[in-house]
Amino acid sequence: xxxxxxxxxxxxxxxxxxxxxxxxEQDQSFRATETDPREKYYLLVMFPYPSGRIHMGHVRNxxxxxxxxxxxxxxxxxxLHPMGWxxxxxxxxxxxxxxxxxxxxxxxxxxDTMRRELQSMGLSYDxxxxxxxxxxxxxxxxxxxxxxLYEKGLVYRKLSQVxxxxxxxxxxxxxxxxxGKGWRSGAAVxxxxxxxWFLRITAYADELLEGLRQLEGGWPETVRSMQTHWIGKSxxxxxxxxxxxxxxxxxxxxxxxxxxxxxxxxxxxxEHPLAKRVAADNPAAQRFIQACQTAGTSEEAIERLEKRGxxxxxxxxHPLSGARVPIFIANFVLMGYGxxxxxxxxxxxxRDFEFAKRYQLPIRVVIQPDGELLDPLQMGAAYTGPxxxxxxxxxxxxxxxxxxxxxxxxxxxxxxGKTTVQYRLRDWGISRQRYWGNPIPIIHCPACxxxxxxxxxxxxxxxxxxxxxxxxxxxxxxxxxxECLCPRCGQAAQRETDTMDTFTESSWYFLRYCxxxxxxxxxxxxxxxxxxxxxxxxxxxxxxxxLLYARFFHKALRDCGLVxxxxxxxxxxxxxxxxxxxxxxPEHGWRYPEEVSQQGEGLYCTACAAPVxxxxxxxxxxxxxxxxxxxDIIQGYxxxxxxxxxxxxxxxxxxxxxxxxxxxGAWRFLNRLWRMVQEIAALPFQPPACRMPAxxxxxxxxxxxxxxxxxxxxxVQRYQFNTGISAVMELVNAANEWLAxxxxxxxxxxxxxxxxxxxxxAVVLLNPYVPHITEELWRHLGxxxxxxxxxxxxxxxxxxxxxxxxxxxxxxxxxxxxxxVAREATQAAIEAAALAEPALQPHLAGRTIQKMVWVPGRLxxxxxx
RNA sequence: GCGAAAGUGGCGAAACUGGUAGACGCCCUGGACUUAGGAUCCAGUGCCUUCGGGCGUGGGGGUUCAACUCCCCCCUUUCGCACCA
Numbered sequence: 001x002x003x004x005x006x007x008x009x010x011x012x013x014x015x016x017x018x019x020x021x022x023x024x025e026q027d028q029s030f031r032a033t034e035t036d037p038r039e040k041y042y043l044l045v046m047f048p049y050p051s052g053r054i055h056m057g058h059v060r061n062x063x064x065x066x067x068x069x070x071x072x073x074x075x076x077x078x079x080l081h082p083m084g085w086x087x088x089x090x091x092x093x094x095x096x097x098x099x100x101x102x103x104x105x106x107x108x109x110x111x112d113t114m115r116r117e118l119q120s121m122g123l124s125y126d127x128x129x130x131x132x133x134x135x136x137x138x139x140x141x142x143x144x145x146x147x148x149l150y151e152k153g154l155v156y157r158k159l160s161q162v163x164x165x166x167x168x169x170x171x172x173x174x175x176x177x178x179x180g181k182g183w184r185s186g187a188a189v190x191x192x193x194x195x196x197w198f199l200r201i202t203a204y205a206d207e208l209l210e211g212l213r214q215l216e217g218g219w220p221e222t223v224r225s226m227q228t229h230w231i232g233k234s235x236x237x238x239x240x241x242x243x244x245x246x247x248x249x250x251x252x253x254x255x256x257x258x259x260x261x262x263x264x265x266x267x268x269x270x271e272h273p274l275a276k277r278v279a280a281d282n283p284a285a286q287r288f289i290q291a292c293q294t295a296g297t298s299e300e301a302i303e304r305l306e307k308r309g310x311x312x313x314x315x316x317x318h319p320l321s322g323a324r325v326p327i328f329i330a331n332f333v334l335m336g337y338g339x340x341x342x343x344x345x346x347x348x349x350x351r352d353f354e355f356a357k358r359y360q361l362p363i364r365v366v367i368q369p370d371g372e373l374l375d376p377l378q379m380g381a382a383y384t385g386p387x388x389x390x391x392x393x394x395x396x397x398x399x400x401x402x403x404x405x406x407x408x409x410x411x412x413x414x415x416x417g418k419t420t421v422q423y424r425l426r427d428w429g430i431s432r433q434r435y436w437g438n439p440i441p442i443i444h445c446p447a448c449x450x451x452x453x454x455x456x457x458x459x460x461x462x463x464x465x466x467x468x469x470x471x472x473x474x475x476x477x478x479x480x481x482x483e484c485l486c487p488r489c490g491q492a493a494q495r496e497t498d499t500m501d502t503f504t505e506s507s508w509y510f511l512r513y514c515x516x517x518x519x520x521x522x523x524x525x526x527x528x529x530x531x532x533x534x535x536x537x538x539x540x541x542x543x544x545x546x547l548l549y550a551r552f553f554h555k556a557l558r559d560c561g562l563v564x565x566x567x568x569x570x571x572x573x574x575x576x577x578x579x580x581x582x583x584x585x586p587e588h589g590w591r592y593p594e595e596v597s598q599q600g601e602g603l604y605c606t607a608c609a610a611p612v613x614x615x616x617x618x619x620x621x622x623x624x625x626x627x628x629x630x631x632d633i634i635q636g637y638x639x640x641x642x643x644x645x646x647x648x649x650x651x652x653x654x655x656x657x658x659x660x661x662x663x664x665g666a667w668r669f670l671n672r673l674w675r676m677v678q679e680i681a682a683l684p685f686q687p688p689a690c691r692m693p694a695x696x697x698x699x700x701x702x703x704x705x706x707x708x709x710x711x712x713x714x715x716v717q718r719y720q721f722n723t724g725i726s727a728v729m730e731l732v733n734a735a736n737e738w739l740a741x742x743x744x745x746x747x748x749x750x751x752x753x754x755x756x757x758x759x760x761x762a763v764v765l766l767n768p769y770v771p772h773i774t775e776e777l778w779r780h781l782g783x784x785x786x787x788x789x790x791x792x793x794x795x796x797x798x799x800x801x802x803x804x805x806x807x808x809x810x811x812x813x814x815x816x817x818x819x820x821v822a823r824e825a826t827q828a829a830i831e832a833a834a835l836a837e838p839a840l841q842p843h844l845a846g847r848t849i850q851k852m853v854w855v856p857g858r859l860x861x862x863x864x865x
Numbered sequence: 866g867c868g869a870a871a872g873u874g875g876c877g878a879a880a881c882u883g884g885u886a887g888a889c890g891c892c893c894u895g896g897a898c899u900u901a902g903g904a905u906c907c908a909g910u911g912c913c914u915u916c917g918g919g920c921g922u923g924g925g926g927g928u929u930c931a932a933c934u935c936c937c938c939c940c941u942u943u944c945g946c947a948c949c950a
Contacts, residue, residue, distance in 0.1 A: 222869050226945055229868065234949075254950060267950090307948080332948045342950045350866085351948055424949055543945075636903090648890070649877060655943090657877060664903075665890050671905090714881075723879065726889035733889090736906095808885045813931045815885055842917085853930050858884055863930045 011674040013638025017772040021122055029788050030073075030124040032080040034529045041077035042530045043069040044510050044569070046538030046546070047084045050110040050132070051091060054117045056578040056620055056658065057539065059630045063643045064575055064652050064721070065537040066123045070768035071716050073124070074792040080530050082513040083118065083125040085111050085132035088502045090168055090184065093436045097468050103436040104464070107134055117631060121639045122771050124788070129516045133505035134436075138512065140459035141521035142504065143441040147452050148521075148560045150442075154200045157450065161271075161336075162429065164192040169472060170432045171196060173501065176545070197440055197498060198427040201552045205231055205423045208551055211567050218571040220653070223543045230544045232424025237408050238339065239417025241266060241316035243274075244324060250274065250316055253338035253422060257411070258403035261392040262345040262366035264356065266316045267309065267330035269340040275329045278312045285310055285329065292331045307332055307355040319416050320393070330355065338422055346382065347374070353382035366391050367400060428549065430501040433473040435466055437499030445486035445493040454487050460495065473497055506546050507553035510536075511563060522562045536569040543574070573719060576655035580626040582615035590625035617657050628658055640770035641667045647721040647769055669729060670773055673762065676732055677777040679739050680759040685782070686749050688757035692798065693750040699803065704734050705758045706799035712765045713792070725769065728762050735759075756781070764793055808859040809834045811843045819860075827854050834860050 024030060045065035048058055069081040085107075092103035099106065111132055118125075131138055149155050163172040167187035171194065176183040201208075209231050212224045237257040240249035250266060268275055270292035279285040288310040309328035316325050332351055333342055346356035346363045356363055363376040369387040386400045395403050411417035431440070439460045441453040453460055463481040466474040475481060475497040486493040508522075514530045515523035547569075554568040583591040585605035596603050596612050603612040620627045633642045645666040650656040692699050708731045715724035735758050742751050760781055767774040767787050778787040802823060807830070809817040817839045821830055831852060834840065844864075853861040 220870095222945075225869055229946060232946095232949065236950080252950085256950075330948095332950095334949065337949045344950085349950070351950075422949075424946095540944080651878090654871095654878095659877070659891070661891055662877070667903080668905095669890085675905090718881080720879095720881090722877095723889080726879075729889055806885085810884085810931075813884095813929095818885075851930070853884090855884055855931095859931090861884080861930055 009678070011671050011773070013640060013670075013772070014635075016776045017120070017122060017639055020772045020775045021119060023775075023786070024122075024124070024788070025127075027786065029786065030069075030079075030081065030126050031128065032078060032082075032126045034526055036078040038076060038078040040080065040530055041069075041072045042080045042533045042535075043072065044082070044513075044533045044536045046536075046542065047086050047506070047509060048114065049086045049089060049091070050107055050114055052110050052113065054114055054630055056628060056630055058118075059121065059642060060575055060578055060646050060652075060656065061537060061539065062118065062121065062123050063646045064573065066121075066643075066771075067647060067716070067721060067768045068535055068537070068719075069124050070771060070788070071792070073788065074764070074767065074790060076791065079124075080129075080513070081123075081125055082129040083123070083127070084130050084509060084513065085114075085134075086502065086506050086509070087111065087132040087134035088437045088499075088505060090170075090434060090436065093434060093468055094470065096436075097470050102464070103468075104134065107132070107436075120631075120634055121643070124771070129513050131512065131516050133438075133502075133509065136459060136461065138505070139438045139462075141512070142438055142500070142508070143453070143458050143460060144455060145508065145521050145557065145560075146500070146504075147441060147455065147458075149199065149556055150452055152556070152560065154203065154556055155197065156200065157195055157197050159193060159195050160198075160429070162192050162194050162196055163189045164194075166190055168434075169470070170434050171429060173429050173503075194431075196429050196431040197442075197496075197500075198429050199552070199556075201428045201549070202423060202425055204552050204555050205233065205425050207555060207566075208425075208548065209233055211551065211555075214567060215570075215572075219569075220540075220572065220574055223540070223547065223572060223574060226543045227548055230425060230548065232422075234422050234424075236420060236422065237411060237417050238420040239319060239411055241319065241343070243327070244315040244317060246314070248274075250327065250341055251339045252341045252343045253420065254343055256345065256348065256404075257407040258389060258395075258398075258400045259345040259348045259366055260320065260343070260407055261389075261395070262347050262364045263318060263325060263343045264346060264362045264364055265325045265344045265352075266327045267333045267342050267344050267352075267355070268312075268327060269333040269335040270329055270331065271335035272329070272333075272340045274312070274314075274327070274341075278314070278329070285312070288329060292329075307351060307358060309355060309359060311359075319411075326361075328355075328359075336426065337424070347376060347379070348382050348384055350382045350384065353379070364391065428501075428552070430504060431498040432501055433476075433497075434499055435462070435468060435474040437502060438504065439475070440496045440498050440500055442496040443484060443486060443493045444496065445489060445491065447491055448486055448488045448493075451486055451488050451493070457487065475499070503546060503549045504553075507550045508557065510550070510568060511554070511557070522557070524562055524564075527562065528564045531563055532565045532567060533569045535571045535573065537573045537575065539577075540574040547572070573652060575652045576650065577619045578656050578658055579617040580620050580628065580658040581617045582624050582626045583612050584615050585612050586610050590623070592625045595625075620658065633663065637663060637667050638670075638772070640670060640773045644670065644725065644770050648725045649722070651720055651722055653719075669732075670770065673732055673766070674773065674777070676735060676739065677759045677763060677780060679743070680735075680755050681777075681780045681782070683742055683747070683752050683755065686752035686756055688760055689750065689753035690757075690796075693754055695748070695750065696803070698750060698754050701734060701738065701758065702754050702799050703802055704731060705754070705761050706795040708765065709761060709793045709795040710800065713795075716768070721769070724765070728765055731758065731762055735762075761793055763787070764790060805857055807857065809837065809840065810859060810861040811840065812864055813861060816840055816843060827856075830854075830860060834862070 043065055045062055069079050073079045087107050092107050095106050096103045163177045165172050165182035165185055165187055167185035168182060172182055177189050181187060182189055212227055215224060234255050236253055236255035238251060238253045240251040242249055270289045275289060279289055309330040312327045312329060314327040316327050318325060344352040346352040347365045348367055365374045365376050366389055367387040368374060368390050369385055374383055389395050389398050389403050395406060398406060408419050439462060441458060441460045443451045443453060445451050463478055466478055468474055482495040482497055484493055484495055510533055511522055511527050515526040550568060557563050583596050585591050587608045587610050588605055591605060591612055595606050597606050605612050618624055641663060645663045648666060649662055689702055693702060708727050711727040712724040738755060741747060742755055763774045763777045775787045804820050805823055806818055806820050808815055809819055817837045819833055847864045850863045850865045
């Protein structure tokens with residue numbers, strides 16, 4: 001190793017990073033324009049909520065996005081890579097109350113901080129397209145879009161049972177209730193009846209489902225399957241039971257019409273109109289219904305919940321047999337699905353089975369599986385599998401599938417019922433009773449009813465002078481804001497005080513990036529230039545929330561003529577979480593690493609000296625005391641080290657385990673790269689090799705250079721960023737032994753040429769990963785054009801040809817020897833060489849060769865008898 | 866319960882179409898060079914071994930000349946949904 005040259009610069013990430021960030025900004029290197037003749041590539045990352053500081057999850061998300069954006073730019077695409085802020089939401093209101101400020105001030109101040117933090121990462125955004133969703137003009141155009149959907153009949157208002165979050169004092173959509181708790185507050189959700197605004201996402205249920213098929217290959221299987229289940233399409237029969245002694249009938253929905261003759265009772269939901277009617281003059285029924293409604297909706301509550309029912313005394317009349325069966329109010333029937341009433345077949349439905357057992361109701365087997373005879377008295381559980389029908393009159397002997405078809409056909413022909421499709425998906429409730437959101441632009445007029453605000457009177461602005469108390473909606477309490485005149489009749493009227501769910505803003509922000517300055521919601525020409533998004537990168541937590549809403553909203557806007565494509569996001573990459581070890585003290589709970597001291601093997605709490613246990617690594621969170629502040633890493637090691645570690649430690653879709661010595665490893669590699677390129681740059685100048693050298697060892701080195709181009713290209717293409725880095729590390733390791741010979745005065749020109757080509761290759765290939773250090777080294781190598789405008793290298797096919805290959809000789813599938821042979825060696829020659837190989841002789845002695853399996857370029861397997 | 870993904874050294878992970886299991890990095894061990902300041906460089910590093918070799922990709926079977934990879938059964942973990950008729 002040559003001694004350190006004092007004139008040679010040390011790697012100083014802080015200086016380099018500031019310098020190149022300033023250059024890119026001044027050069028407008030990442031500006032994207034529609035007039036650029038190159039093919040477009042739209043790379044989108046999920047915009048952050050401006051909560052205050054960026055966290056490692058953001059760093060990972062945006063590093064991955066930036067790598068792909070920079071790679072595609074080097075490949076010659078006109079890349080749109082925008083960034084903005086998902087800026088409405090409740091934390092701003094809570095913070096405003098606590099800090100006695102205004103949500104707007106708090107939000108914009110956070111945005112300033114976070115923008116600086118993102119800029120310190122060297123992300124290649126087109127910052128001129130930046131916006132926050134709380135900007136008055138974004139809110140304005142969103143209100144206009146809302147009215148367009150209103151005109152299309154995709155918006156409606158209805159009285160409905162809502163999920164009420166008692167902590168956040170607002171309504172939540174079904175998607176926002178997790179385990180019976182508010183997705184944000186974690187408070188147990190209550191049921192409440194309120195007039196609410198809905199977007200008719202169910203009108204697109206089928207298309208949203210169909211579209212998932214189109215996304216096969218581009219979207220992760222998990223996300224597609226989660227959305228499929230969320231939409232929950234099922235096909236079945238809807239028909240009605242007559243009720244003895246009553247005019248009205250009892251409509252039910254079933255996916256198992258084949259079990260129709262096994263019905264022995266009916267069950268209805270507690271909220272069912274018929275239940276209410278029974279309860280009107282029956283206090284016992286009333287008590288039962290109340291008990292049902294107060295039961296929790298949490299997972300454990302449901303699991304523990306016994307099947308319970310209340311006999312209404314009413315009798316339903318079977319449409320085919322005419323048999324009388326009792327009608328129960330049952331605690332497990334959902335009003336929100338199907339008709340809120342079911343036909344009960346205890347022999348073939350587990351819930352009905354449990355219910356029948358409890359209330360000693362008859363069990364009637366009508367499906368017999370092959371090979372065994374079901375006995376209703378012996379059954380321990382319902383039989384839900386396929387089989388042949390019995391006790392079903394004219395349908396006896398049919399298999400389950402054809403019975404379904406026959407029975408549905410029979411019902412249709414006789415006018416008894418119809419084939420219907422049901423979805424689990426509900427319409428999207430967007431009303432929020434909060435201040436820091438976009439007002440719904442509707443006016444309530446006592447004479448005219450609901451009147452949309454005329455487009456020329458938009459926007460409905462949020463009042464700035466509000467008193468936030470955290471209780472109820474400040475817009476309701478504002479002295480004057482809601483008072484207005486009806487645009488239709490001119491009489492005194494009131495504004496809608498609900499604001500829109502913040503998922504509305506994130507449902508079209510990717511369209512607005514295409515034309516952020518347009519004086520209308522969307523400019524179809526520019527939107528259609530960039531859309532669809534070629535690659536979307538974000539967290540899996542939005543699999544059914546944002547990603548379903550946005551797909552719906554996009555399709556609705558398409559039907560308003562504002563965008564042409566059907567699906568907004570062609571490819572989706574969901575990055576894994578960033579995790580870290582947790583430390584726990586029995587006395588003080590979660591501990592930060594600096595609250596723990598090490599003595600020998602043991603870890604002890606600095607507060608109480610109790611032994612601290614190292615828990616398994618979990619998602620970084622403040623509550624678990626296992627967060628690492630990205631700013632500390634960027635200030636200590638530089639953004640390039642942080643980026644390299646994030647990309648190297650795991651493939652993007654997997655969870656990433658934060659590891660301090662792994663960060664050191666990334667730092668060490670960048671230093672090795674720095675020193676190597678410095679040394680090569682200091683050698684007498686030789687243009688980079690473009691021909692094969694005469695020296696065989698140098699031919700191998702040049703081959704390695706070109707193999708690395710190939711490998712990294714393939715790895716980036718298939719989003720295996722970690723192995724791409726490994727490949728460049730190998731190349732740098734391989735170059736090491738040549739640095740000393742190259743520093744000698746008699747070093748051959750072809751060595752200098754090969755090394756220069758190698759250094760340039762390593763630097764270009766790493767540019768999307770670590771953009772600052774590579775720009776700097778590129779300059780050191782004598783280039784005056786910035787690296788971000790260079791072209792991604794392509795391997796020279798001639799250089800890729802290895803002259804000698806090492807192949808493996810196996811005996812009965814076990815590795816016994818390696819042979820190094822010329823690339824063009826024939827099978828016969830290799831077989832002869834293998835049989836002569838000394839290492840093989842003990843294994844071959846005295847045994848006959850049954851056959852030899854020859855895999856060209858790889859191995860020879862000698863199979864002995 | 867239903868659906869999806871995953872299980873490989875002390876650790877993070879590689880292995881692309883069935884063809885050298887453990888690339889690359891971390892940790893650790895030895896050595897070189899050293900006063901510089903988060904060092905650097907070289908070598909070793911799956912387990913066992915009588916040094917011939919044997920055993921190894923959650924477990925058990927199978928297909929194949931050859932299995933981390935394909936098939937069957939089972940176990941475990943993570944994520945999502947959850948009385949959806």
